[in-house]
Amino acid sequence: MSRLALALVLSAATVAFAAEGEFNVTLEGHKFTPDRIEIPAGKKVKFFVENKDATPEEFESEALKIEKVIPGHGKATIYVGPLKAGEYKFVGEYNEKTAHGVVVAK
Amino acid sequence: MFGTALIVFREVLEAALIVGIVAAATRGIAGRGRWIATGIAAGIAGSLLVAFGAQALSQLAAGMGQEVFNASILGIAVAMLAWHNIWMSAHGRELACHAQEVGGEIRNGSKALSVLLVVIAIAVLREGSETVLFLYGVALSGGAGRAAMVTGGALGLLGGVLVGWLLFAGLLRIPLKWFFSATSFLVLLLAAGMASQAARFLIQADMLPSLASPLWDTSGVISNSSMTGKALQGLLGYDARPAGMQIAFFLTALVVIWAGMGWARHRLPGNHPQTA
Numbered sequence: 001m002s003r004l005a006l007a008l009v010l011s012a013a014t015v016a017f018a019a020e021g022e023f024n025v026t027l028e029g030h031k032f033t034p035d036r037i038e039i040p041a042g043k044k045v046k047f048f049v050e051n052k053d054a055t056p057e058e059f060e061s062e063a064l065k066i067e068k069v070i071p072g073h074g075k076a077t078i079y080v081g082p083l084k085a086g087e088y089k090f091v092g093e094y095n096e097k098t099a100h101g102v103v104v105a106k
Numbered sequence: 107m108f109g110t111a112l113i114v115f116r117e118v119l120e121a122a123l124i125v126g127i128v129a130a131a132t133r134g135i136a137g138r139g140r141w142i143a144t145g146i147a148a149g150i151a152g153s154l155l156v157a158f159g160a161q162a163l164s165q166l167a168a169g170m171g172q173e174v175f176n177a178s179i180l181g182i183a184v185a186m187l188a189w190h191n192i193w194m195s196a197h198g199r200e201l202a203c204h205a206q207e208v209g210g211e212i213r214n215g216s217k218a219l220s221v222l223l224v225v226i227a228i229a230v231l232r233e234g235s236e237t238v239l240f241l242y243g244v245a246l247s248g249g250a251g252r253a254a255m256v257t258g259g260a261l262g263l264l265g266g267v268l269v270g271w272l273l274f275a276g277l278l279r280i281p282l283k284w285f286f287s288a289t290s291f292l293v294l295l296l297a298a299g300m301a302s303q304a305a306r307f308l309i310q311a312d313m314l315p316s317l318a319s320p321l322w323d324t325s326g327v328i329s330n331s332s333m334t335g336k337a338l339q340g341l342l343g344y345d346a347r348p349a350g351m352q353i354a355f356f357l358t359a360l361v362v363i364w365a366g367m368g369w370a371r372h373r374l375p376g377n378h379p380q381t382a
Contacts, residue, residue: 044312055243056160058236062330065319065347066310069172069239071161072246077169079312093113094240 021045027099028052030092035101041085047078057099061090064103081105107254110244114262117237120340122270124229127296128222130277131289138219145223149230156231157238173311176232180304183228186221187297188363191290193218195370294363299343301359302352309349317350
């Protein structure tokens with residue numbers, strides 16, 4: 001119960017940190033579209049990732065410090081940045097050969 | 107098959123290292139084998155639940171359910187490890203004496219074991235649920251590769267367990283005089299590392315500021331996706347590009363637990379007979 005309460009409090013806290021800039025990313029056939037995402041440098045942005053495959057995938061990026069499971073036919077919200085200008089790779093950990101992309105901060 | 111083995115190995119490795127340390131740290135306490143097995147079993151049951159409830163879980167907390175869940179269970183594990191270390195500071199000498207005299211075990215350690223059961227269950231649950239999801243995905247997508255998947259999964263699991271066992275066996279070779287200090291030190295690092303990882307999840311969920319991210323970047327030396335990086339991540343929460351907040355959590359956990367251990371050593375001297 002207390003975990004639920006904690007979750008509620010913390011979810012209320014997220015509202016306070018509302019971020020600018022939103023990007024849609026689709027995963028289909030174990031590929032990301034777009035696989036090159038340009039975002040403004042120095043700003044926190046939001047990715048809405050939709051997994052159209054039946055299998056789960058883990059959006060993972062060492063450079064972006066993100067690790068998030070997206071269930072099959074599921075959606076996930078991911079916060080990215082703020083980043084210094086540069087290129088940051090990400091992969092779908094369960095299908096690394098096909099599922100990969102890069103975030104470009106400008 | 108080899109790819110499957112490698113991914114499963116990477117996931118199992120962290121949990122196996124933690125189980126190895128806990129198994130060594132509970133040396134000399136009666137019935138620890140059963141407790142550890144129960145912890146592993148509970149962790150596996152939990153991984154299945156989490157894996158198949160992944161959709162529901164991720165929708166909690168405004169889409170940040172996974173992060174909140176991970177941070178919460180890591181927080182619980184930190185508290186349990188802290189409790190264990192403080193308990194050991196009071197009882198370590200007693201344990202060492204007993205182990206030396208009778209090669210025997212003390213009876214009143216079930217509280218310490220129940221706490222570590224939770225830590226083991228959490229460690230197995232965290233890595234296990236990802237392994238389940240991964241294998242489930244492979245099973246769904248490739249009909250022909252199923253046999254290869256099972257073989258790969260088993261190989262990966264076996265490899266991970268082997269490394270955990272080697273760590274355990276290695277720790278047992280430490281002379282008894284130093285043994286409990288050594289395992290306490292490892293548990294202390296484990297707890298601090300988990301605190302840092304909990305912070306990382308809260309930053310990912312945008313619930314904590316990162317305070318300078320990254321504070322440094324050693325990914326060119328040891329990357330987190332390398333085997334060494336994975337092992338260090340399991341042992342002390344190594345992060346090649348840590349946020350300032352993670353370091354703050356790491357140091358705070360380290361200092362608080364260390365102080366608790368010092369307090370317990372003075373207040374509850376373990377070489378006196380205990381009155382439970």
